[in-house]
Amino acid sequence: MTLGSHPIGIFDSGIGGATVLRQLQRLLPYEDLLFLADHANCPYGARPAAELRALSAANTRWLLDRGAKQIVVACNTASAAALHWLRREFAHVPFVGMVPAVKPAAAQTRSGVVGVLATPTTIRGALLDEVVLRWAGGAQVLRQGCPGLVERIEAGELNTPSTLALLETYLRPLLAAGADTLVLGCTHYPFLAPQIQQIAGSHVRLLDAAPAVARQAGRVLAERGLLRPVGAGAGAITYATTGDTTALAGLISRLALPPGLVVRADTTAR
CATH class of the missing domain: 3.40.50.1860 (Rossmann fold)
Structure with a gap:
């Protein structure tokens, strides 16, 4: 073989x-x-x-x-x-x-503000620092740790009130700061893309690196x-x-x- x-x-x-x-x-x-x-x-x-x-x-x-x-x-x-x-x-x-999709996010944002949704380790990691330093350009990159989301997805709880409430908690600060592009910085998060889009609104772009x-x-x-x-x-x-x-x-x-x-x-x- x-x-x-x-x-x-x-x-x-x-x-x-x-x-x-x-x-x-x-x-x-x-x-x-x-x-x-x-x-x-x-x-x-x-x-x-x-x-x-x-x-x-x-x-x-x-x-x-x-x-x-x-x-x-x-x-x-x-x-x-x-x-x-x-x-x-x-x-x-x-x-x-x-690699979090910061490069295309920075290229596509119209407001100049990009939000990154990720696990705490990814948010704190040197890899994200390197990507932001190299590719963010003039965009402001806001980082949002999302503890608990992976467990919700693993439990198959994609559209439950508790999952939606957790998403609201993580998304609202980014949206309030003007983010119009969101990077899904965990491979689990695309399973929640419809729910994220519903909360963020149709004007917000979601980027998945997969x-x-x-x-x-x-x-x-x-x-x-x-x-x-x-x-x-x-x-x-x-x-x-x-x-x-x-x-x-x-x-x-x-x-x-x-x-x-x-x-x-x-x-x-x-």
Whole structure:
């Protein structure tokens, strides 16, 4: 078996990274996708950087042990805390990570004010600092940590009064400050895009980095000669979780994600 026929490995703390998987399937329908949700340790949002590096390394090893030819870190928190470190530790592995969509947001804002919604670790991370410094230009970038949203999404509570109230709490200060462009800086948050849009209003743009990340993954595979041949047949999707497989299968159905095999993962065993 050639390396090109191996799967693309994707990991996140939970189901959020499946928003990236969905874009990968649309862009690269011939590729096999192996998605790992680390539900045993979800959420990642408030964990210290050293712990996030250890969890990211364990997820990476699990995917590599199953033949992954590329690792997509489909988690903004893990990308902020561990992406540079992973590239040093696994120097032979092509990694693609999440970068908050500040560059297109700064280009598109009409008011000059951009809001970034993210987990506490992403908000405090050096990666976001670098992106803002490099790409914000003259735009004012307001950062809003959103603790609790990941847990709501993992519970499938997208349109409940408590979730909407939490969104109101996080969105109102940004909107009051004039933000007309909102960056969804966590891969979970696109699942709440309709609710965010309803609160923010139709004049506010929402930006999700998942399509750009999928395109970058495809470019990296092409550069390394690792794309699966076009016409090889539709790729298979496998979802793995360090938590409860029944709960994950229910979320996949509830969130209308591409169907696939659901398996249990133990990232502590080698």
